[in-house]
Each structure stands twice: as C-alpha cells, then as structure tokens.
Amino acid sequence: MSDIVISVKNLTKQFGNFVAVDNISFDVQRGEIFGFLGANGAGKTTAMRMLCGLSYPTSGSGTVAGYDVMRNGEQIKRHIGYMSQRFSLYNDLTVLENMRLFASIYGLSKKHTEERATELLNQLNFMSERNTLVGSLPLGWKQKLSFVIATIHHPDVIFLDEPTGGVDPITRRQFWELIYKAAENGTTIFVTTHYMDEAEYCSRVSIMVDGKICALDTPTRLKEQYSANSMDEVFRTLARGAKRGG
Amino acid sequence: MKVFIALLQKEFLQIRRNSFLPRLIIAFPILVMLLMPLIMTMDVRNVNIAIVDLDHSSTSHRIASHINASEYLSLAQSTAEYPLALDALKHGDIDIIVQIPNNFERDMTISTPERISITANAVNATKGSMGLQYTVQTIAKALAELQCEKSPINVQELLTVENRYNPTLNYRYYMIPALMIILFILICGFLPALSIVGEKESGTIEQINVTPISKLTFTLSKLVPYWIIGLFVVTVAMIVARLVYGLSPVGSVATIYFGAILFIFTISGFSITIANFSDTMQQTMFVMFFFVMIFMLLSGLLTPIDSMPQWAQRFTLLLPPRYLVEILRSVYLKGTTFIELWPNFVALGIFAIFFNTLAALTYKKQA
Numbered sequence: 001m002s003d004i005v006i007s008v009k010n011l012t013k014q015f016g017n018f019v020a021v022d023n024i025s026f027d028v029q030r031g032e033i034f035g036f037l038g039a040n041g042a043g044k045t046t047a048m049r050m051l052c053g054l055s056y057p058t059s060g061s062g063t064v065a066g067y068d069v070m071r072n073g074e075q076i077k078r079h080i081g082y083m084s085q086r087f088s089l090y091n092d093l094t095v096l097e098n099m100r101l102f103a104s105i106y107g108l109s110k111k112h113t114e115e116r117a118t119e120l121l122n123q124l125n126f127m128s129e130r131n132t133l134v135g136s137l138p139l140g141w142k143q144k145l146s147f148v149i150a151t152i153h154h155p156d157v158i159f160l161d162e163p164t165g166g167v168d169p170i171t172r173r174q175f176w177e178l179i180y181k182a183a184e185n186g187t188t189i190f191v192t193t194h195y196m197d198e199a200e201y202c203s204r205v206s207i208m209v210d211g212k213i214c215a216l217d218t219p220t221r222l223k224e225q226y227s228a229n230s231m232d233e234v235f236r237t238l239a240r241g242a243k244r245g246g
Numbered sequence: 247m248k249v250f251i252a253l254l255q256k257e258f259l260q261i262r263r264n265s266f267l268p269r270l271i272i273a274f275p276i277l278v279m280l281l282m283p284l285i286m287t288m289d290v291r292n293v294n295i296a297i298v299d300l301d302h303s304s305t306s307h308r309i310a311s312h313i314n315a316s317e318y319l320s321l322a323q324s325t326a327e328y329p330l331a332l333d334a335l336k337h338g339d340i341d342i343i344v345q346i347p348n349n350f351e352r353d354m355t356i357s358t359p360e361r362i363s364i365t366a367n368a369v370n371a372t373k374g375s376m377g378l379q380y381t382v383q384t385i386a387k388a389l390a391e392l393q394c395e396k397s398p399i400n401v402q403e404l405l406t407v408e409n410r411y412n413p414t415l416n417y418r419y420y421m422i423p424a425l426m427i428i429l430f431i432l433i434c435g436f437l438p439a440l441s442i443v444g445e446k447e448s449g450t451i452e453q454i455n456v457t458p459i460s461k462l463t464f465t466l467s468k469l470v471p472y473w474i475i476g477l478f479v480v481t482v483a484m485i486v487a488r489l490v491y492g493l494s495p496v497g498s499v500a501t502i503y504f505g506a507i508l509f510i511f512t513i514s515g516f517s518i519t520i521a522n523f524s525d526t527m528q529q530t531m532f533v534m535f536f537f538v539m540i541f542m543l544l545s546g547l548l549t550p551i552d553s554m555p556q557w558a559q560r561f562t563l564l565l566p567p568r569y570l571v572e573i574l575r576s577v578y579l580k581g582t583t584f585i586e587l588w589p590n591f592v593a594l595g596i597f598a599i600f601f602n603t604l605a606a607l608t609y610k611k612q613a
Contacts, residue, residue: 052456055613073612074458082456086449092263093256104252105457133263 003030005157005188006051010060011069013046020046022211023060028204030156033179033189035202035219039239042208044192045085048159051190052082065156078106081150081158085165087142089149091135095126098134099149106153120148123178140171147178151187158182160191164198176201196232207235209242249459253467257441261471267437275429275479279486282425283418293377296323296331296340303351305392309344309362312388318380335367342366342377344385411579418491423574424547426483427567430506431538434476435513436531438468442521443530455611465606469514476510477503496581504584505573508594512566515601522608541567566597 006028013021021043028034038044049055051064053073062069065079089098096117103113121127124144134142143163150158160179164172176198183189191202199205199219206216215222215238219231228234261267295313299306314321322340325331334340343365353359364381368374412419445451454464480503487493495502517534524530542548544558545567551559562568569590576582584591 053612054452054455077456077458080456082453084449084452084456086452088449088453090256090260090450091448092260097256097259101252101256102453102457105249105454105459107249 004028005030005032006034006062006064006190008051008060008062011047011050011057011062012059013043013050013055014058019211021050021057024208024211024213025060026206026213026216028157028188028190030188031183031186032203033183033191033201035199035205036190036192036208037194037199037205037235038192038208039242041244042239042242043211044208045161047208048161048190048192051076052080052159053077078153079156081153081155083143083146083150083158083160083163085161087139087146089134089142089146092133094131094133095121095137095145096130098145099152102149103152108153116152120152123181124148140167140175143167144171144175144178147175151182155187157188157190160189162192162194164193164195172198196230196235199231199235205231207238209238210244214238214241250463250467253459253463254470257467257471260441271433271475271478272482274433275482276486278425278429279422279483280490283421283491286421287417290373290376290380291318293319293373293380294322294339294341295319295381296325296334296343297321298325298328298331298343298345300326300348301346301350305351305354305389306346308392309346309385309388312384313344313381316380316384319377319384332365335365338367340367341373342381344381419493419579420575422483422487422491422493423571423578426480426487426506426574427509427545427547427570428542429479429483430476430510430570431513431541431567433479434472434510435517435538436534437475437517438472438514439517439521439524439530439534440527441468442518443524443527446521446525447527461609461611462606465518465602465609468518469511469602469605472514473507473510476514477507480506480510493578495578497577497583501577501584501587502574505570505577505587505591505594508591508598509566509570511598512594512601515598515603515605516566518605519601519608522605522610541565546571563593566594569593569597 004027006026008027009025010023011021011025012019012023024047036044036048046055050057050069051062053064053069053076056073057069064076067075067079069076090101093101099117099120100113103116108116117130121130126141126145129137129141134145137145147158147160147163150160164175167175172195179189179191180201191198193199202219204216204218205222206213207222208214215225215234217225222234223229223231226234226237228237297306297310297313299310310321310324313319319342323331323334328343328345331340331343331345335343343363345363345365347360347362350359350362362385364378364385366374366378366381442451445454484495484499484502516537520533520537521530524533544554544562545551545565546562547567551562551568554562573587573590576587
C-alpha cells in the first residue's frame with residue numbers, strides 16, 4: 001500500500017446554491033497528524049463527513065485508505081475511526097458495553113474484544129469505571145473514551161471533529177497524548193480544532209476559509225510564510241477574509 | 247449474525263435501562279384491556295323518557311309500565327303538559343317525549359285514533375335514532391299485548407330471534423379485537439420509530455452510520471425487539487379477554503397469532519419508514535398520529551366498513567388493520583379457519599414485506 005492514506009482532488013459539496021466545500025485538494029501521509037482548521041461554518045465538518053462516507057460529494061474525487069469516497073463508502077468505514085463533534089456513544093450503556101458493542105460491529109472476535117477492551121481500559125486508567133454508565137461520566141472522560149473506542153478496530157485513519165471542545169486543559173493534554181500514541185503506531189490522525197495550541201502539535205495544518213483551503217503546510221513553515229509568532233496569528237490573518245460563518 | 251446479536255443485546259439493554267418503557271409495555275395492554283371494554287360501549291342505554299299522558303287510561307298506563315320495564319329506557323318524567331316536557335328535553339334531562347293523545351284508548355276500539363307522537367332529541371344522532379327505535383318497539387309491544395288479549399294469536403310469538411355468533415349482542419365482544427389492534431398500533435407502531443428518531447436526536451446514529459454495519463442488520467435490530475414485545479402484548483390481551491370477559495376464540499389460537507404477527511411486522515416496518523423520513527420526535531409523532539387516526543377510524547375497528555360510502559370502502563383495502571380486525575373477529579366469534587381467511591393473510595403478508603423492505607431501503611447511511 002502507498003504511503004498516501006487520504007487523497008482528495010477537487011472535492012466539492014453543494015447544498016442548493018450554497019457551496020459548503022469548494023474544490024478542495026490535498027493528500028495526507030500515513031502516520032501524519034493532519035490539522036484541519038477553519039472558522040465555524042468554513043466547511044470542515046462537511047468535508048470530513050464526505051471522507052468518512054457519511055455524505056456524498058457533489059463533485060470531485062478522493063480516496064481514503066485506498067477506497068473511493070464516491071463509490072466505496074462502506075469499504076472506507078471498515079478502515080476508519082470517527083469521533084463526531086457531538087458525543088455519540090450510548091449514554092445508557094456502560095463503558096465496557098459500549099466497547100463490546102463497537103468491537104462486535106467491527107467484527108472483532110470475542111477473545112480479541114476482551115483483550116482489546118482490557119488494553120484500552122488500562123490505557124485510560126478506566127478499569128474501575130468499566131461498569132459505569134457512560135452518561136454519568138464527566139465530559140473530558142467521555143471524549144477520551146470516544147477516542148479509544150474509535151481506535152478499537154485498529155483503523156488506518158481516525159477522524160476527529162473538534163474532539164477537545166469544552167474539555168479542561170489537563171484533559172486536553174492527556175487527550176493529545178493519546179493522539180500522539182496512536183500516530184506513533186502508524187495511525188493517521190485527521191483532526192479539526194479551534195485551539196491554536198493544538199494546531200502547533202500537528203505535523204501539517206490546512207486552513208479552510210469559506211469552503212476553500214487557503215493554506216496548507218507544517219506549522220513552522222506557515223508561521224514563516226505569514227511572518228507570525230504563533231498559529232493563532234496565522235489563523236487570524238487568514239480567517240479575517242472570511243465572508244460567511246462567525 | 248454476530249453483529250446482529252450484539253445490536254439486539256444493546257436494544258434490549260436500552261429498553262431495560264429505560265425507567266419508563268418496560269412498565270409501559272406491561273401496564274398498557276393490561277389497562278387497555280381491563281378498562282376500555284367496560285367503558286366504551288355503543289349500546290344505547292339509559293334513554294330518559296317523558297310521558298305526556300293526556301289519556302289517563304289503562305292503555306296509557308300499560309305503555310308507561312312497559313317503558314319503565316325496558317332495559318334501555320327509563321321513565322324519567324310523567325306530566326300532562328307537553329311544553330313542560332319539551333323544556334326538559336331542551337335542558338337535556340329528557341331524551342324522548344311520548345305524548346299519548348286524549349281519548350286514545352276509547353278511539354282505538356272504535357275508529358283510527360289520533361296518533362301517539364314521539365319527539366326525540368337528535369343532537370347525538372346515534373342515541374336519538376336508537377332510542378327512538380327502542381321506544382317505538384316498546385310501545386308497539388305494549389299495544390300488541392293489549393290486542394292479543396282480545397284475540398287468540400299473539401303476534402310476538404310468530405317471531406323467533408337469534409343473534410348468531412354473539413348471542414347476547416355483547417358489544418364488548420365486538421370491541422376486544424379492535425382494542426388488541428389499537429394496542430399493536432400504539433406499542434409496535436410508535437416505539438420503533440421513537441427508538442430510531444431518539445438515536446438521531448442524541449447523535450448516536452451517526453456513530454453507527456460511520457461503521458460498516460449493513461442497513462438491513464441495523465433495521466432488523468430495531469424491529470425484532472418490538473416483534474417480541476408485540477407477541478407478549480397479544481398473549482396478555484388474549485389472557486385478559488379470557489379471564490375478565492370470558493371471551494376465548496371459537497377458532498384456533500394459532501390463526502390469531504399468525505395474523506397478529508403479520509400485522510406487527512407491518513406496523514413496525516411502517517413505523518421505521520416514518521422514522522427514516524423524520525429528523526425529530528415532533529415530526530415522527532405528528533406523522534404517526536395522522537396515520538394512526540386513519541387506521542383507527544377508517545379500518546372498521548370502531549364502525550362497520552359496510553356502512554361506509556362505496557369509495558371509502560375501496561380505500562379501506564389500503565389499510566392493514568382492516569384485514570386483521572376481520573381475522574380476529576371471525577376467528578374469535580365464528581371460528582373461521584385460516585383457509586377461509588387466506589385473502590386477509592395474503593394482504594397482510596404483502597404489507598409486511600412491503601413496509602419492512604421500504605424501512606430497510608429508506609434508511610440512509612450516507613446523505
């Protein structure tokens with residue numbers, strides 16, 4: 001398999017007259033942490049949903065883990081993990097029950113499921129909470145749990161849609177440690193965020209404005225290019241030109 | 247298959263953990279079957295009669311005592327002034343006024359007497375017309391009795407009446423099958439839709455949609471729990487009908503189960519189809535209520551299809567409950583067999599396949 005895990009060409013999504021995603025193209029390498037930045041309404045979530053096989057592109061093409069986003073949406077789903085903006089595990093199931101459910105859905109064997117569950121619970125120091133209903137966990141814990149469940153089947157790519165929104169700084173730190181660990185194991189991370197300190201942690205960053213990608217490079221080179229001290233300044237410079245969202 | 251079992255486990259866990267649903271599923275059939283047949287009745291009873299007796303003869307007294315003795319009528323007022331009775335009718339104290347004219351008895355023997363006049367309050371058309379009929383019959387009976395005291399033949403004895411299949415004309419026996427269907431609609435029609443839309447509202451369905459789960463597996467995992475619950479509901483309803491109302495099917499219980507299962511398939515498939523097209527609980531509930539109203543009022547559950555206009559009768563062919571109510575009533579009361587009812591089973595079978603296929607097809611994982 002090639003080292004390009006996500007490859008997108010002229011991807012466009014139109015809702016009526018509104019062009020949510022306008023002709024975007026980029027490639028993501030295996031093991032990269034790819035930061036997908038943009039103001040609210042810039043089209044990040046829409047683009048991500050197309051890559052996850054949740055939404056059909058209006059035009060353009062793309063492959064994720066070697067499968068076509070137009071035709072092989074269901075194949076893509078076997079090879080990716082996804083964590084949506086809204087917490088979407090089952091609140092009325094326990095931590096372990098949620099893990100088992102998603103493990104079965106991805107076809108893990110019973111033995112493998114138990115091993116994996118133990119491994120993930122240990123990774124999170126969650127062993128004591130395994131029989132707690134997910135609904136009663138604090139937000140930060142829920143987000144970490146969502147992340148590890150998205151990795152339960154060892155996907156090639158994990159899509160994270162604002163995973164740390166509303167999470168405290170300490171938990172955010174821990175969350176990014178989880179991300180790093182997954183990336184070290186060769187998993188590609190595709191992440192959207194509004195925290196510019198998080199953008200600094202990414203291998204490469206793209207910034208979307210009004211449905212288009214305006215900038216794409218490593219954080220260091222972006223800062224040089226816009227002669228800025230931080231990603232925050234880069235983002236402000238670019239996003240100032242936005243006409244929609246806010 | 248493994249995926250399906252995992253999903254099914256999840257559904258049952260969720261139903262069990264719900265603080266409200268398991269109680270509802272048990273209490274609903276029992277309450278509906280216990281209370282509704284006692285309360286809902288189309289029998290017209292307690293028709294209040296006022297007699298305006300201008301005759302004061304033995305004939306008029308005979309009529310009054312017949313009215314008083316009737317099971318359906320009760321003599322509420324006896325007066326000599328029609329306006330007084332009319333006033334009572336206006337206030338709703340009286341439903342029907344019977345006025346017996348002056349010298350009625352005397353004139354009856356010699357010539358054609360002045361007629362007895364009957365005035366009914368017809369605001370409630372059913373009560374008015376049924377009450378009127380009972381009154382006319384009662385008076386006719388009283389007069390016939392008088393007549394035959396003078397002649398050797400009793401007109402009444404020339405007739406024998408038999409109510410086949412429901413000998414006591416018990417309205418409950420007609421209602422119980424309809425109530426069973428209403429229960430299926432409420433439980434197996436609403437709950438699967440609410441379960442799907444609930445996942446849409448909480449966002450969990452998105453996590454499912456991003457997995458390789460097949461549409462059919464997911465749809466079935468939403469349907470099967472309610473099929474099982476539906477079977478439980480049929481059983482409870484039949485037991486209550488037996489224990490409380492002494493109604494057990496003349497025909498075979500298996501035929502009833504088979505019809506009920508096909509109907510439960512149909513209505514739950516219908517339910518999921520509606521949910522697939524809705525984004526919120528509000529939309530689902532509103533659309534479901536619209537169809538449920540049509541199902542309840544136009545499928546012959548409460549009013550006979552035979553009395554509908556021709557075009558409406560043809561329209562009822564599109565309503566699944568009409569086939570099941572026919573099955574349940576004829577098996578319960580007449581002992582009709584499966585073979586005789588086959589067109590109804592075929593119709594329900596077609597509906598079941600149609601709606602469940604539609605449910606699986608309209609579920610969109612990718613928009």
